[in-house]
Amino acid sequence: MGQSGASGTTRTIALVGPPGSGKTSLLEAMMFSSGSISRQGEVAAGSSVGDSSPEARQRGQSVETNLAGFDYLGDHFAVIDCPGSTEFSGAEDIALPAVDLAIVVVDPQPDKAVLAQPVLRAIESLGVPHAVFVNKIDQARGPLDELIKALEAVSSLPVVARQLPLFEGEKVTGFVDLALERAFVYRAGQASARIDMPQEIGPAEADARFHMLEQLAEYDDTLLEQLVSDIQPDQDTVFADLVTEMQERKITPVFLGSATGDFGIRRLLKALRHEAPKPDAAAARLGLDGPAAYVFKVSHAGQMGKLAFARAFGGELADGADFTLPDGSHSRAGGLFAVAGGATKKVSSCAAGDVIAIAKIENAAPGMALSTDGKAREAKVPPRRAAQYALAIEAKDRKDDVRLSAALTKLLEEDTALAVRRDADTQQTLLEGQGEGHLTLTIDRLRRRFGLEVNASRPATAYRESIRKGVTQRGRHKKQTGGHGQFGDVLVEIRPAARGTGFAFAQKITGGVVPKQWIPAVEQGLRDGTIKGPLGFPVIDLEAVLIDGSYHSVDSSEMAFRAAGRLAMVEGLRACDPYLxxxxxxxxxxxxxxxxxxxxxxxxxxxxxxxxxxxxxxxxxxxxxxxxxxxxxxxxxxxxxxxxxxxxxxxxxxxxxxxxxxxxxxxxxxxxxxxxx
Missing domain, CATH: 3.30.70.240 (Alpha-Beta Plaits)
Incomplete structure (x- = not known):
């Protein structure tokens, strides 16, 4: 059975915004207002449904996407709470394409609006409809105008205020719904209560409503004609324009409330019921033209093993389904689980639009489309973020090298913003991510989840050396060992070359003084001599020309001429005025x-x-x-x-x-x- 509510589909919402704006608290408030939890937890107290991992609670912030599901007035919602810190925003990049709507949570202070600009740009570039929720409205001081202006400065879409705050002294105690033209006062733990429109708010309400209608009329000629003719539009027209223009990404509506105060949450949920787009739009953005599950999160935890959190598109998914991965390989689901509250429960199937967890599916990774009709599909996802920080890591106990490799493979599956590579120059294993906190978290997970201790250090810098002047240098390798000896003799010109040349070799041998079959060995020996120069680093941007030499008919060999070439280079470089x-x-x-x-x-x-x-x-x-x-x-x-x-x-x-x-x-x-x- 699926999770879809009375509307026939799951509304999937992302909560995004700057760190500290209260996204996880908003998720908690939405679940409490919906009745799916009996008590509203607190992030600071570590009692919230979201941020339940030890790493998140230790740091007091979201470090990965949190997923919760609940029903409200007969409709099912799946909410993805995304980290606010830039260091953990790789998870947001993968989750956003799958949602119907994003709620950008911001503080009421106008000077903090700029903090929302990066996530607004990310949402806009993906084509995801979105609204702004001004959290902590009970802490706001002064009119809403300054905040709206600040938001307009960082949004590429018109910002449309849907509500006007009501003040008692300097404290916000309620709001006016500009579409309904009704006033409400906040009641903690309950729905807002309707009141008569305060007389003193009348002029401000009229101005704010007219401005909202003017913005909507930019895309509705009929509404524009009504405004010009001083005809009041009916509520159905206003709501239809609000819905259409948000879904078509022409406006960004703004709602008010307080997550910890439980103010304005039910009004927000009602708006989401009526105004969030259907999942078809998300499927189109992802480029999914058939039945598939889009994976936006993977976790390896507990007895359930690997779980791939995904959203179903294009049809029903059944337990035991055979999935086709983007590379054409196949993997069978080991169980389907619905997300209820912050927990999971086993289900036999799910409908299009539902968010589910797929157990024990091999090779699935975030950003992947898993098809059920045998056709391999690639989902359209944002490019991976460039690494901002790196650490060189190694297992403290070399016996743990294999375990470390396996653990990193699992963490890379979970976190697409992580990367591991071997630096060819320094021979170090580099762990790359979005910042020091991101990599510290990863190392903490290696210790906490996998029992692995690692040494982490600043990556070495790949210094090089080059030369200022040239020299002609002989390299003579002669060794008598009782039987056949070893003999190789070369004369080489070593000189500087243009920056970026690397190492260039040429030969001007005449008369066979160095047999041609051994010239490649001389070149290799010369290259060997550049591996570590006089200053201790590889030498680059030089040219070596083999101009003369001699050989012994019995004792000369490939090995002897390679040794002679290396000797010529090592001794010659000392006289070439090397520099770093x-x-x-x-x-x-x-x-x-x-x-x-x-x-x-x-x-x-x-x-x-x-x-x-x-x-x-x-x-x-x-x-x-x-x-x-x-x-x-x-x-x-x-x-x-x-x-x-x-x-x-x-x-x-x-x-x-x-x-x-x-x-x-x-x-x-x-x-x-x-x-x-």
């Missing part, structure tokens, strides 16, 4: 314009170079900054950037070039390398 190179990365930094001066100063203080900055296209009040920065400083740059931008700034970094490192900085690097050798 460091990797330079090109950064693209995205941040609020107000932070740009501090960011440019920070880049300069880290030996960086600002290349350009300009307004970010489609992001009013934001800049995009291009800069060069030594890789050694990009390792920790995200920490400083987020401190400057109140957690909003992000960057992407790619290797650009190598540059000389001089002075005391170079001396310190060389000294550390010699001690490590």
């Amino acid at each position: 190179l460091e990797p330079i990365q090109r950064l693209t930094i995205t941040a609020p314009t107000a932070s740009t001066p501090k960011i440019t100063a920070a880049v300069s203080s880290l030996r960086g170079q600002i290349l350009a900055f300009a307004p970010k296209d489609g992001w009013p009040g934001w800049d995009e900054i291009e800069a060069y920065m030594p890789e050694v400083h990009t390792r920790d740059f995200i920490t400083e950037l987020r401190g400057i931008t109140h957690g909003l700034g992000v960057f992407e970094a790619v290797f650009d070039h190598m540059a000389e490192l001089t002075g005391r900085l170079a001396d310190d690097v060389i000294k550390r390398q010699s001690h490590a050798a």
